[in-house]
Amino acid sequence: MEKSQIMRMRRRKTETSQFVKRQRFVEACLIIISVAIIARLFSLQIVFYQKYVALADKTQYIKKTISVQRGTIYDRNGSVLAMDVPTKTLYMDTKNIDDVSQTAKALASILKIPARDIEIKLTQQRYPLIKRKLSIAEYSAIEKEKIKGVVFEDDYQRIYPKGHLASHVIGFVNIDGVGLEGVELSYNDVLSGETGIVEILRDGRGRYLSSLGKIISKPSKGKDIYLTIDEHVQEIVEEEIERCWELTRPKKISVIVMCPKTGEILAMANKPYYDPNEPGKYPVEYRKNPCITDMFEPGSIFKIITAASAIEEKKVRPDDIFNCERGKWYIRGHILHDSHPYNSLNFEDVIIKSSNIGTVKIAMRIGENTLYNYIKKFHFGEPTGIDLLGEIRGIVRPVDKWSDYSITAIPIGQEVGITCLQAVRAMAVFANGGQLVQPHVVKKIEPPVPSHPIVFSNSDPILSYETVSIINTILSKVVGEEGTATKAHIAGYKICGKTGTAQKVENGRYSHTKFVASFLGFLPLSDPRVVILVNIDEPKGAYYAGTVAAPVFREIAWRTMQYMHIPPETNSIILTRLENNEDKRAD
Numbered sequence: 001m002e003k004s005q006i007m008r009m010r011r012r013k014t015e016t017s018q019f020v021k022r023q024r025f026v027e028a029c030l031i032i033i034s035v036a037i038i039a040r041l042f043s044l045q046i047v048f049y050q051k052y053v054a055l056a057d058k059t060q061y062i063k064k065t066i067s068v069q070r071g072t073i074y075d076r077n078g079s080v081l082a083m084d085v086p087t088k089t090l091y092m093d094t095k096n097i098d099d100v101s102q103t104a105k106a107l108a109s110i111l112k113i114p115a116r117d118i119e120i121k122l123t124q125q126r127y128p129l130i131k132r133k134l135s136i137a138e139y140s141a142i143e144k145e146k147i148k149g150v151v152f153e154d155d156y157q158r159i160y161p162k163g164h165l166a167s168h169v170i171g172f173v174n175i176d177g178v179g180l181e182g183v184e185l186s187y188n189d190v191l192s193g194e195t196g197i198v199e200i201l202r203d204g205r206g207r208y209l210s211s212l213g214k215i216i217s218k219p220s221k222g223k224d225i226y227l228t229i230d231e232h233v234q235e236i237v238e239e240e241i242e243r244c245w246e247l248t249r250p251k252k253i254s255v256i257v258m259c260p261k262t263g264e265i266l267a268m269a270n271k272p273y274y275d276p277n278e279p280g281k282y283p284v285e286y287r288k289n290p291c292i293t294d295m296f297e298p299g300s301i302f303k304i305i306t307a308a309s310a311i312e313e314k315k316v317r318p319d320d321i322f323n324c325e326r327g328k329w330y331i332r333g334h335i336l337h338d339s340h341p342y343n344s345l346n347f348e349d350v351i352i353k354s355s356n357i358g359t360v361k362i363a364m365r366i367g368e369n370t371l372y373n374y375i376k377k378f379h380f381g382e383p384t385g386i387d388l389l390g391e392i393r394g395i396v397r398p399v400d401k402w403s404d405y406s407i408t409a410i411p412i413g414q415e416v417g418i419t420c421l422q423a424v425r426a427m428a429v430f431a432n433g434g435q436l437v438q439p440h441v442v443k444k445i446e447p448p449v450p451s452h453p454i455v456f457s458n459s460d461p462i463l464s465y466e467t468v469s470i471i472n473t474i475l476s477k478v479v480g481e482e483g484t485a486t487k488a489h490i491a492g493y494k495i496c497g498k499t500g501t502a503q504k505v506e507n508g509r510y511s512h513t514k515f516v517a518s519f520l521g522f523l524p525l526s527d528p529r530v531v532i533l534v535n536i537d538e539p540k541g542a543y544y545a546g547t548v549a550a551p552v553f554r555e556i557a558w559r560t561m562q563y564m565h566i567p568p569e570t571n572s573i574i575l576t577r578l579e580n581n582e583d584k585r586a587d
Contacts, residue, residue, distance in 0.1 A: 066196035067155045070177055071222030073170060073184075073191070075231040076264075076443055082170055082184070082276070084156040084177075088139050090130040094122050097149040110141045132175060133157045160276045166234050168289035169227065169268050169388070169441055172276035180279075181287050183225060183441060186389050190449055193222035224446045228264035233257055236559045237267040244552045245271055248539035254291050255552070256424045257560065260431035260522055260531045263438045265386075292384075292391040295417035296535070299502025300354045300545075301520045302413030304471065305426065306363050307351050309374035312467045315365040318474070320347045322358040329357045332405050336360060351474045352483045354499065356412045363411035371411065372399045377462045378426050379436065380418055386439045394418045413502060414510075424533045427520045430472055430496065431528035434463040472496050476525055488519060488550035490558050492568025496528075497521025497553065499545035504538070514538050519549035523557055524569050532556055 073082035090111075097103050100122045101115075108115035111131050121128035131138075133155055142150060158173045171182020179188035196219030237255045244253060257267040270290045274282035288294075310316040327341035338355050350358030363371055375381070381396030395417035402410070409415045421439055428437050444454050475496035479485045484499045500518040503510040517539055522531040534549040534556070542548055 066219045067153075068193045068195045068219040069156050069221045070158060070173070070193065071191040071224045074224065074226045075166075075229050075234075076227060076266075077230065078226070079231045080161055081166060081227065081229075081231070082158065082160050085159055087155050087157040088134045088152040089132045089155040090134055090142065091127050091151040091153060092122060092130055093149045093151050094126055094128070095149075097122065103147060103149065106145055106147055107142070110138055110145070127151070162231070163277065164273045164275045165231070165238060166227075166229050166267075166269070167273050167276050168270050168287075168291070169229055169265070170276060172279045172287075182289070182388060183227065186387055187225055187442065187445075187452070190445055190452055191222040191225065194220040196220075223449055226443045226446065228259075228266065228441050228443045229268070230266045232563050233560055234267040234269065236563065237269045237556055238271075238273075240552050240555045240559075241269055241271050243555075244534075244536065244548070248536060248541065248548050250536050250539045252290060252294075252537040254294075254420045254533075254535045254537075255556065256291055256420055256533045257556065258424050258428060258439060258531050260428035260437065260528050261435075263425070263428070263440055264443065265439060265441045266530065268441070288390065289388065291420040292386060292388060293419075295392060295394045295419050296516045296518075296537070297416065297502045297505070298413040298418050298423060298518065299500035299516065300356075300413055301423060301498045301500035301518050302416065302418075303351060303354065303359045303411065304430070304475070304498055304520075305375060305378060305380075306359055306366070306371065306411040307347075307474070308430075308463055308467055308471050309371055310347075310362050310366050311470050312374070312463055313366060313370060316347050316362055318347050318470060321345070322347070322350055322355075322361045324350070324355050324357045327357070329360075331360070331408050334405055334408065336408055348474050348477065351498075352477050354478075354484050359411050360408045363407060368399050368402060368407050371407075372396075375410075375416070377436075378422075378429065380416065380422055380426070384419075384421050384425055384439050386421060387442050391421070392419060394422060413500060420533050420535050423518070423520055423535075424531055427498075427522060427533070428531045429463060430468050430475065431522040431531050433465055434461040434468050436462050472525060475521070479521065484546045485519060485521070485550045487546060488521060488553045488557075490523070490554055490561075493523050493557070493561065494525035494569055495521055495523040495557065496525055497550075499550060501543065501545045515543040517543055517545040517547075517549045519545050519553045521553055521557075523561070524566065526569055529564060529566060530557070530560055532560075 070084045072080060072084070075081055092103075094100075100119060104115045104119035104122060107113070107118050107130060113131065118130060121130065134142075139152070156177065158177060160167075160170065160172070167182075169182055171179055171184035173179050173184050177192065179185035179191065184191065197216040237257060241253050241255055252270065252272070254270045255267065256265065258265050268289070268291050272286045274286045279287060321344050324338060324342035324345050326343055327338040329336045336357055338357050340353070342353065342355055342358070345353060345355055345358050347362070350362065375396055381394050383391045383393055397415070406415055425437060425439055429435065442454055445452055475498060476494055477483055478499070479488045479495045479497050485497050488495060488497055498520050500520070502516045502518070503512070504514040504516060505511070506514060515538065517536045519534045520532075522528045532553055534552045536549050539548045
């Protein structure tokens with residue numbers, strides 16, 4: 001072969017060898033790359049699959065709650081007492097803000113929030129919450145300014161159209177719509193409903209694409225509640241409380257109006273009160289409901305229990321005579337006084353004229369154990385079970401805890417502590433023929449909730465009809481010309497009632513300057529429609545119940561009868577004219 005030919009063959013061989021090497025190198029690289037890809041895919045799709053799926057979901061979708069409308073609270077006739085109205089909550093999308101400082105200043109001037117506080121949120125968070133539940137004026141002002149980055153979300157605001165009316169029954173909610181007092185608290189789970197959940201798509205820049213969201217669970221509106229409260233009776237009560245407040249300047253006033261046959265509370269009011277629209281502006285103690293959270297020594301209104309016990313046990317008869325010791329009796333190491341120096345009084349007059357000495361002598365005929373058993377029959381010392389939270393038991397000590405002097409104190413309403421609601425329920429026993437009813441403030445829930453059945457039934461009778469009739473005859477005379485409550489009298493209506501002027505305990509002793517004046521009664525006698533308690537704590541000036549509490553009862557009772565269209569009883573007018581014209585006495 002020629003030399004040139006040999007050289008060409010060698011060059012081809014060298015080129016072939018280099019090509020093969022490059023080919024193998026490329027193949028090796030492809031294999032390595034393929035292995036790496038397969039390994040990565042294995043890692044992503046097998047080893048770390050769940051982690052990255054969750055991360056992807058978190059990046060693409062965000063779960064948010066859907067605000068739900070709280071149930072409306074109505075009075076018994078359908079008047080709105082509490083309701084939710086639509087409002088907006090303000091967030092900011094900081095990626096769309098050009099000038100953080102200027103934006104903060106603009107929002108601050110509208111929302112009355114320090115600009116510095118807003119600016120910190122705008123610089124430290126992606127979607128900061130600026131303010132919840134904007135007012136209409138705030139929302140309109142922000143819309144008018146066309147501030148960049150603004151994001152509004154639907155929300156609800158709780159409002160109370162009647163202001164402080166029935167505030168201690170209705171209660172209020174916090175900014176999250178959770179009940180904190182009254183029915184709002186007791187029935188919070190019923191009123192709240194169920195919030196919904198929605199997943200909203202978020203794009204690569206983190207912006208929410210609400211139109212591409214999906215609902216996970218739909219919101220369910222809260223149930224509506226109808227109270228037993230009658231708005232008009234409640235207004236009457238609160239107006240009369242206001243007048244009494246101006247005249248007597250007391251520490252506290254409480255009034256309850258109840259239907260004696262059903263236990264339905266038609267009105268329950270206290271002063272001081274608060275406005276549930278702005279509860280934070282009032283002291284905490286104004287928000288509690290003294291009708292169920294405070295107790296007092298009932299004084300002479302408790303004599304009804306002593307009298308009824310004696311009649312029921314047939315220990316006395318209405319015409320039995322008791323020596324009232326001319327108003328001063330030394331008994332068991334103490335001197336017991338009457339407000340007037342009576343000689344002898346029959347059983348009726350002991351109650352009508354509210355003689356402490358006569359009442360204690362009646363109690364001694366009954367005996368300690370029997371008297372205690374009747375006190376417990378009326379369920380004193382126990383919660384009434386009203387559908388409001390915070391009710392206290394009161395104080396009734398068992399007989400083995402009584403002192404030697406207790407039998408001279410408990411029958412006249414000392415050494416016991418009761419609530420206003422317990423007192424009203426006790427008087428209802430005489431108004432309805434002997435039944436102990438269940439007080440309640442909720443009439444119905446719409447739609448009904450199986451877990452909250454509204455069923456309140458009367459208990460078995462605790463007194464005979466005969467005993468009730470005898471006591472009612474006596475109580476009607478208390479409001480007559482010979483009794484201690486002539487200022488509770490209303491021409492044309494037969495009223496049964498009892499006054500109570502109790503000394504308050506101060507530093508372990510009964511005060512001679514601080515009193516609780518109460519009047520407890522019902523009407524009309526022929527068909528009792530309402531039982532009313534007026535309780536005035538530490539009235540200034542005149543303090544006898546017949547002078548300060550009885551007139552408040554009269555005005556509330558008269559106006560309520562007119563509102564309910566209950567006509568006067570003709571017979572009662574005749575009876576009033578025939579009553580003895582004796583001196584008026586103060587309890």
